[in-house]
Amino acid sequence: MIVPAITAAFSVTYFAITIWLVRRVKLDVRSICYASVICALTVVLAGIRIPLPTGSNITCGSWIPLMVLSLVLDPRISMITGWICGILVMLLIPGWETVHWAQIFVQQLVCFSCLGYAGVFGWDKKWKVLCGTTLAVLIRIAGHVLSGVVFYSQNAWDGWGAWGYSLAFNLSSRLPEGILSIVIVTLLPLSLLRKAATAKGGRTCVQ
Numbered sequence: 233m234i235v236p237a238i239t240a241a242f243s244v245t246y247f248a249i250t251i252w253l254v255r256r257v258k259l260d261v262r263s264i265c266y267a268s269v270i271c272a273l274t275v276v277l278a279g280i281r282i283p284l285p286t287g288s289n290i291t292c293g294s295w296i297p298l299m300v301l302s303l304v305l306d307p308r309i310s311m312i313t314g315w316i317c318g319i320l321v322m323l324l325i326p327g328w329e330t331v332h333w334a335q336i337f338v339q340q341l342v343c344f345s346c347l348g349y350a351g352v353f354g355w356d357k358k359w360k361v362l363c364g365t366t367l368a369v370l371i372r373i374a375g376h377v378l379s380g381v382v383f384y385s386q387n388a389w390d391g392w393g394a395w396g397y398s399l400a401f402n403l404s405s406r407l408p409e410g411i412l413s414i415v416i417v418t419l420l421p422l423s424l425l426r427k428a429a430t431a432k433g434g435r436t437c438v439q
Contacts, residue, residue: 239378254308267313288405295413302351304426314345331383339379346371369410
């Protein structure tokens with residue numbers, strides 16, 4: 233019962249903070265268009281997978297679009313877009329295994345919307361981008377590991393146990409994908425992308 237309680241506390245705390253952050257979000261046509269494009273790109277990239285010997289897989293950069301949206305437009309828009317992406321990936325990409333209804337909140341809603349935290353520290357300094365993207369990756373890895381322990385323990389390899397299995401399964405894929413995403417996003421010309429995203433008025437669509 234301890235692990236489910238930890239997972240529940242993690243999820244409730246995450247949603248409480250995230251909902252508080254997005255409580256005043258106001259969407260206009262531009263932000264909806266950007267969110268739609270990013271959502272479509274995320275779902276497509278999430279469907280392109282490189283299988284690993286552990287049974288896990290690495291996607292073709294599906295973490296990056298939501299991180300970029302957070303940094304060049306607004307983190308709150310990226311968080312909301314992440315919730316939509318989580319649902320769409322669950323519905324559209326084959327192979328998603330439903331074990332329990334609570335799995336949707338941890339594995340899908342948390343693990344996609346958390347990529348919006350990439351921009352919470354700002355975008356104008358490399359260290360801010362590094363801190364934000366690292367935070368986003370750590371939250372996502374934590375969500376996947378807890379989800380693996382609670383919902384997929386029956387798949388654990390002999391002698392590994394739920395924690396050992398979940399850590400090996402998820403760290404073999406989520407960690408390298410997260411590190412690669414951090415490196416790529418940090419190297420992008422974010423100031424130019426932000427200028428292009430906020431052109432014609434120079435305002436973001438969130439107040």
